Amino acid sequence: MNEAVSQFLQNVAKETDSRSKTFDRLLSSADASKVFAQPVTSGEYTVITASEVSSGGGFGLGLGFGLPPAPKVKTKAAATPDASGAPVGEGGGGGSSGGGGSMGRPVAAIVIGPDGVTVKPVVDVTKVGLAALTAFAAMAALTAKILKS
Amino acid sequence: MMESLPDTRPRHITLTTTLGPAVEVGDLRVQPVARSLGLRCGWGVFVHTRPSAVLVSKEEETSRVPIIDVTRWGQAAVVLAALLSTYGLLVRAKRRKERSP
Numbered sequence: 148m149n150e151a152v153s154q155f156l157q158n159v160a161k162e163t164d165s166r167s168k169t170f171d172r173l174l175s176s177a178d179a180s181k182v183f184a185q186p187v188t189s190g191e192y193t194v195i196t197a198s199e200v201s202s203g204g205g206f207g208l209g210l211g212f213g214l215p216p217a218p219k220v221k222t223k224a225a226a227t228p229d230a231s232g233a234p235v236g237e238g239g240g241g242g243s244s245g246g247g248g249s250m251g252r253p254v255a256a257i258v259i260g261p262d263g264v265t266v267k268p269v270v271d272v273t274k275v276g277l278a279a280l281t282a283f284a285a286m287a288a289l290t291a292k293i294l295k296s
Numbered sequence: 297m298m299e300s301l302p303d304t305r306p307r308h309i310t311l312t313t314t315l316g317p318a319v320e321v322g323d324l325r326v327q328p329v330a331r332s333l334g335l336r337c338g339w340g341v342f343v344h345t346r347p348s349a350v351l352v353s354k355e356e357e358t359s360r361v362p363i364i365d366v367t368r369w370g371q372a373a374v375v376l377a378a379l380l381s382t383y384g385l386l387v388r389a390k391r392r393k394e395r396s397p
Contacts, residue, residue: 163339170341179316179330182347186319193321195328197347197363205340255363257328257350259321264352268366275370282378289382293389 152212155241159208162243166206173202186259193259204247212239310334313348325353329360 184196214237253269316328332345347363 166339170336173341174310174334174336174343178314178332178345179328179347182330182345183316183328188321193319195319195326197328199344199346199365201342201344203340203342205338207339252367254347254365254367257326257363259319259324259326264324264326264350264361266350266361266363268364270370271367274367275374278371279374279378282375286378286382286385290385293385 152239155210155239159210159241159243162208166245170204173204183257191261195257195259196253197255197257198251198253200249200251202247202249204245206243206245208241208243210239210241212237214238308334308336310336315351323354327351327353 181200182197184198186193186195188194252271255269256267258265258267310333312332312334314330314332316330318325318327320326328350329348330345331348332343334344335342346365349360349362352359352361
């Protein structure tokens with residue numbers, strides 16, 4: 148049983164190391180090339196779009212081993228050792244899982260033209276509108292509570 | 297029975313500024329700049345990268361054109377306005393309560 152536990156722990160350590168390296172790669176991959184798109188040229192103008200990019204992930208694992216509760220009455224299965232001498236009925240288990248996600252949002256367009264370089268912002272009206280709705284709904288709820296009291 | 301795993305998990309925050317590939321159009325040279333924030337905690341990681349500015353070079357003169365995230369500023373302004381309004385309402389309600397017999 149101890150050998151099995153050690154083997155399992157080694158596998159867990161190996162898996163942890165592997166995922167740790169993946170996270171390191173994710174951290175090191177955060178550079179300007181992910182944020183700025185390839186330039187697109189049309190006539191005298193060249194446009195580069197700029198976006199913000201967020202990504203994240205994580206994983207977790209758990210394991211447990213143990214013996215069954217000692218029986219009040221000695222049963223044949225609990226009392227009789229198996230061929231290797233280990234007590235019958237030991238058990239254990241483990242599991243691991245992970246997840247992640249990423250999102251991107253356009254922030255601005257860089258326009259290079261005959262007049263020079265201009266940065267045109269990209270406004271996400273829906274996002275601002277949703278923030279306004281949420282904030283003012285919270286404010287209205289608080290105001291109603293104050294007026295009641 | 298219990299064995300503990302060696303804690304090899306690094307915990308750190310990284311802030312980096314990176315330069316993208318330069319684009320040359322005529323006598324202009326445009327180089328994008330990005331800033332990234334990396335958070336590493338336990339068995340999780342979060343990376344946020346945003347455009348910061350563009351460096352415009354023309355005839356050995358370099359200027360920095362900032363990239364402003366209008367959406368983010370808009371959201372911040374809306375939340376701030378709501379917080380200030382709520383604070384104002386609370387102060388007003390408190391004063392009214394104090395004045396009433």
